[in-house]
Structures are given as structure tokens and as C-alpha cells.
Amino acid sequence: MACRSSPFLRVERIMSEQSPPYEHAALERRWQQRWHKERSFAVAEHSDLPKYYVLEMFPYPSGRLHMGHVRNYSIGDVIARFKKARGFDVLHPMGWDAFGMPAENAAIANGVHPSRWTRSNIAAMRDQLQRLGLSYDWDREFATCDAEYYRWEQTIFLELLERGIAYKKGGLLNWCEPCQTTLANEQVEDGCCWRCGNLVTQREMEQWYLRITDYADDLLAALDELSGWPAAVTSQQRTWIGRSTGASIFFELEDSAQLEGLEGGIEVFTTRPDTLYGCTFMSLAPEHPWTRKLAAGTPQEEAVNAFVDRMGTTDRAQRMDEGAAKEGLFVGRYALNPVNGRRIPIYTANFVLADYGTGAVMAVPAHDQRDFEFADKYGIEKLVVIQPDGEALDAASMTEAWTGAGQLRNSGPHDGLSSEQAKQAVVAELEAHGRGKAAVNFRLRDWGISRQRYWGAPIPVIYCQTCGMQPVPADQLPVQLPEDVVLDGEGGSPLARHEGFWRTECPSCGGQARRETDTFDTFMESSWYFLRYCSPQYLGGMVDAEAAARFLPVDQYIGGIEHAVMHLLYARFYTRLLRDLGHLEVAEPFRQLLCQGMVCHETYRSEDGQWLYPGEVDISVAESGRTAFRKSDGSGVRIGRVEKMSKSKHNTVDPETFIERYGADTIRLFCLFAAPPHKDLDWSEKGVEGCYRFLCRVWKLAHQRSELLGAAVDPSSLELGEAATELRHRVHQTIDRVTRDIDERMQLNTAIAAIMELLNGLSAFHTTNGVPRDLNEGDAAVFVEGVQVLLMLLSPFAPHLSDELWSMFPGDKLLEDSPWPNSDPAVAAARTMTVVVQVKGKKRAEISFAVDASEEEIKAAALVHPKVVRFLGDAPPRMVKYVPGRLVAIVPGT
């Protein structure tokens, strides 16, 4: 056990006497300081080099890095370092998504001010990031809680307000009680708050919105062009935007004269105008503005009011649960079907959503499953108007709705049309009579951006009793968040209780006025931070136009998929807004998106069902399988499945511990090696040890031959032996493999595997039976070239160790300033090839050829190979196919 947690002991053991110990802690600190001193990762803003912008989703400053962060940033760092070596001017920044509720909750719980809490967390996490050796240009760092950051958000908000993109309205809102704030629709997952996981309720409130729905079509259509995004994300956004085409139809009331304001009738949206002739009733959402009004004065009035009241107090999730029974009530009045004049009863129904479409539905029970069930329950007539091929539907005997296509019947002039044709024909009929039109409907709602919390950017408006709502004048920006607030978790928004903040003068009349006390949704800040990195100190606006033109869009964005329809949708929207306001040229912020997989770990539970941390458990491996015991008392432990690391299940490991034990290079390497970036990664301490061992072997290889490294000779001018030629070929091939794996395939795990292979090759080459052998001049030159290449290829993954060993070569240039190696195509090309001979698809022989052997030559050799001849028989072969460089496939004659 002792050795398991004593890496230094282990290092000494791994190292033979001829190598100095690999002291990763001191070594890594030294190189981090050197990079810092030389500003190795500063962006050359005006260089002639092509730019490359790599960005990882910036973290919320919780105070501690978790493995998900480490993985995310390690991936980004490889790309950043690689692109830099490939000659790009790389922008690779880092900052802090610093507003948000944890800070405020911590303040309520512990009395620490959110600002102090946040700043000290930032300091701690910055330190952790720096100890990972990530290649950020730290001069560009900022936190979104900096007034100099959010002032531009306030500025833009005022521009949006002027253009009517930002507006305020009242209505039912998502309310999270534990968080004491409203939430945007995107931030409600499965009826629960995305942050705290508690059930979201509905509440009638006023708040600010951004008209994202104006951009719905554009946001949707442009997804098709985002070929660099994972389909999982674009498809989620498509679903979320939820565009459906159909018709908007007006149903007049039977006695509309009696109801003021309903002269045009009730509007419904449908995707199935072809079924209009089959409409036998109408359903309104309980919250529909006409539900109560229609019932008023009818015998149904009292019952309808009671129903609406009950629905209002029924939990939304419960009411909308699909298992919930259809329920409704006749409202006491009739409407007229605009195409056939049929008198249809109007119902209110629990399953009709107030905020989708118009909150009113034309019900076609024969062709919609929900309407079918409702009609069954309340004895409403079903009318078949779509007849599927080869089947005669009969309303009386149907057991479920027919929702597919078919031929029209009972539909007046449209009988005989296909449902597709009828969709257009019915719309045309409606349009001719002014009773409806083709329409598109979206599921997407406007983005609610007000939050009733303190730790956010103030919304820069003022309310005056006489002048109404007034924007804060530009010269009074930023509206600073006051520091001196009472945070006790009581009595609603802290700013609303801070008189010094809200009491102000009307900018228009100078009279007494009140500031808005809600703050912005923190997704507002993360919707443009990538832009600010282009010119983080710019004082003239959000971004310096020249810097934006140079660096945008982000070439490679990396982060978790959990933001598929929150951050990533808002950022696309916001970028469009800024383009339309003239601040930007681009519409899409992120050219390529990589969503890394989760970091997972086995779970452990004690006999009494408690979750245990991996550190509390010992595991022994026997033939019968693995068994686990609790370290403290040796009691049995149940090994559970591998799951995403989470605090609640205690299956987390702390990056800090592992960095101390093995070093940042090892941890980075493991995160990149154990799985391809987009897939889930199973944390394995054994695997970490394997990566550590690999780095130790690299270390040892260089030190074993340190005397050679100081005097590199170009091997291309030397006469090389067989083994040296072969090794050199492998070295150059490895350059090609690693380059392609990083650049084209984003397959970092196989890039590392190739580097490991190269190490194995170099080790075998310079030793005999594990002991260093004598190398001639050619051998030495090839070996040294191999070590050089190895370090260059390794440097994006394990930069500290690579730099340390690189310094054994002459010159004092950092690897960070050295170009990526180029392979010599002549050397990388194989000299011989092994061709497999298959007879009827079965491998029968292998033959070696020079790479320039001709097809005829190869086919001929294959056909006379003794192992092949046996399977051919006497007749001439029916087919002989040559796949260049790979195989000869033969089908014998009969």
C-alpha cells in the first residue's frame, strides 16, 4: 500500500542510477515560470500569421477544479499548442463566469460577501489552472463580475431596448423557489431547475425578455451550415426551436355579436389543415383569455371557473404528465367550422398548452390521438375525413386515431385529394374566404432574462412615476452593483431592499424614481465573453472592431454538451444581435464545436448503503473477480456501476491529489489517452500509473543517451544500416500519424498511442536485451532525430517534461517556439509492402514486395505461390483483383 501513495519512492525505483530522478513537481513549476517570464502564449495581434482561436467554456469559479475541467482544458491545450507549433497566431484565453447564485448562497450561509468569495475562488482556481501548465494568454483574463465587463452588456441592452428587441411583459413565469428567481424556458429541465434540480412552479410576474423568437428561423436554418458541430447538439437545437408548418384558422362564434372583442373569431394553429372538415369540437387552454369570458352568462359559468381555478393550482408537471387523464369541460358556447359551417362545441381541456400556438386547438378526434381520447370520454362525435390506403375507417369501431396520410372524404370539394394535396387546398379555401392562412409556429419562446437575485449585472433602467420607464443614460453606465448589501436570504431580491441603490432620480424629469432591481440572467454574460477576449481591455465598447475581425469566429470551441440548448443557443442568438447592431461581422460564433465526454468512475457503497469515495476503498483482484473492502474497518463494499463523477455519489477524485502525486503532465496525458475526446472517460488510477510509467521511460531514454543529444547530426546525409533505416522510417511515419490524428481527426488517444509506439521503437533500437548497445554514427544520428521528434510530438500533451528534456539539446529555444516537425515523404514512405493473398475471401498467403512492384508482377507472384496454388484447381481463375499495397483477391475458376 505504501508505494501506491508514494510516487517519489516509485520514481527512484523506476529510475536507474544513470538517470537523475524525474521530480515532476519542481520541474513543472520551473517551466511554468519560464513560460510566464517569456510570455510564451501571448497573442501577436498584428502578425502576418493566420489566426487560430481555441476556446474552452469558461468555468464558474466554484473554488476547485474537477476532473471534467481538467479534461476539457487539456483537450483545448493540445489543440492550442499544436496550432501554435503549426505556425498559427493562437488566441487561447481563459476567464471566469463569475456571476451566479452559488456565491450568493455562500454569502447567506457563511456571511462572506459574494465578491470576496468569488475573487478568492478565482485566485485558487487560477493557481490550479496554472499548475496544469495550460497555455493561456493570462493577460486577457477577466471575470464577468468586473464592472468594466458588464458595463458593455448594459450598453448593448439599451440598444436592444431602443430597437424593441428587449421588452418587458407580464405573464406566467417559471419560478424556482429554492433559488428565489425566475428561469428561462431553456433553464427548466424536465420540470426542474437546471441548477438546483428542484421542481419549478408557475408564477405571474413581470420581467424582461429578448426577442429570440425573431431569430427562430435564422437560428434554425443556419444549423444546417454548422458542419463542425456534433449532430447531437444541432438536433437538440432543432427540436428546441421546434418549427412546424400548418395553418392559422379563425373560428367564428355561433353568436359572436354577443361578445365584444371576438369579432374575428378564435384563432387556432394546426399542422393538419387537411383534417379541418373532421373538426367536431374545439379545445381551449384553461388559461386562454377567452375561456372564462365564453362561459360567462352560460349555465356552465360556475363549473368552468372552478375548473380553471383548479388547473391554475394544479402543478404544471402533474397536469401535463402524459399519463394524466384527459379532462375538460364544455364552456357553454359553440363555434362554427369555417369551411362547412358545422356547429362545434367549445371545451376547455387540461392538456391544451396556453403558451403553444394560440392556446386553442381545433379538435379532430378521428385523426388526433388526444382528441380521440377526449371525444371518447365526453361522447363527442368522430368524423373520418382521411381514408388510409386499403383500409376503410369507421368512426364507430375505431380504437385509436388515424394520424397518418390518406385520401380525403367527407371534405366537400376536397374529396379524393391526398392529405398532402389537401393541406394546401384547404389553406387556399380558407384564404379565399379570409378565414385563415398558411402559418408557421415555433416552440421557442422569448428569452426571459430577469433574475430576482443580487449577484448579477444590474438591468440599466429606471422607473419614474411621471415619465414611466427610462433607460439609464449612457454616461451613467455602468450601473454598478453595490457592495454593501444585506444577504440573509429573506424578503426577496436584496437590491429591492437596498434603498441607496434603488432610490434615484428620473433621468428625464429629475423627479424621484426607482431603479430596476432585477439583475440579468448570467447566461447574458456567457453569450459574448468569447468576443471580449479579442480585446479585453478595450475601452471604446464591447470589442475593438479590428480585433474582432481578426479573431472571430472561434475556430474550435470545447465544452460539455449540457449547454446544447442554453448557452450555445443564447450565444448564437446574441452574436446575431450584435451583427445586426453593427458591432460584428459574423453571425455564428463557433465554427467547430467539440463536446467532450463525461469523466466517470466506479461507485462504491458500504454494507449499510452509504456512498464511499474511491479513496476509502481497497480493491483486490482475484480470478473470481474483483472484491472491495472498506479501508477503515475491512468491511465489505459493493462495487456499483461506472457513472459520471458526482459529489452526491462520492465517486469523484480530486485533480489536486493526482497532480501532486503524479504531476500535471501525467494527469493531462491520462485524460487524453484513456478515451477519444468526445467519448466518456473511465477514471482509472492504474491507467494513470501507466501514463506516468510512460513519461518515466521517456525521461530515462533521453538521460541514458544524454551524451548523444548534445551533438545532433542530420541523418539524411549518412549511410544507414538496415535497423536505422527502418527506425527512421517509423519516426517519420509517426510524425504523419500524430499530425493527422490531432489536426484532422481530433483523435488524441491514438496520437498518444503512436507516440508510445515510437518510444517502444526507440527503446528497442538502442538496446540489446534491455542494455544500451554501441551505436555507430548513423545509428546515433537516427536515434537523436527520433528523440527530438518524440519530444516535439509529445509536447502538446506533456509540455513540461518535453521542455525539460528538450533543453538537453543544443540551443536554448523553447519547444513552445519551435515549429512542428515535418516528415520527409521519401523517408516516411514504406520501402516494402506485404500483400495478402485471399482465395474466395480466405487469407492463404502473404508475400513481400518492393513498393514499386507492378500489379502484373504481384498478381503473377500470387497465382504461383505454393500456398495459393493448392486452392485454385486447374481452370483459370474467374477473378483476380489487386487492391494496391494490400491484397490480391482470387476467385478460382470452376
Add this chain to the structure above:
RNA sequence: GCCCGGAUAGCCCAAUUGGUAGAGGCAGGGGACUUAAAAUCCCCUCAGUGCGGGUUCGACUCCCGCUCCGGGUACCA
């Protein structure tokens, strides 16, 4: 239910996109070194690709029909 993914050795993961199933790591076994153990070094075992069909000279790869796992989404009219 629908829409995405995924399933290859005891485990993680490769396979140049239809051409020799195995690169890399872990675990396991053997050997060298050692008084011994550990460490280190060298060597080795193990699957025929979730299941059933099909196309093909040839299928992990393409087609059809399933199973299981993961993710998203759902009275959206």
C-alpha cells in the same frame, strides 16, 4: 413513443472508411536482474467484432429485422 449515439480481448480502446481484426495502455502469465522483494527490462496468453438474416471474391465497416446500454425529447395541436 420519437430522435441521436454506442456495443470489438478480463477492462479502457485501435483498425488508413469494403481488403491480414490489434496499434497503445491496464490487468494476467513467464523470464532476466536481485540474497530476497519491489521497481525496471524482455517475452507471452486471450476475442472474431451484441443477436438473426442479406449483399459481396471478401463485412467490425453496407442493407433489413431485433436486443441491450447511454443521451435528448414528448399531450407542441
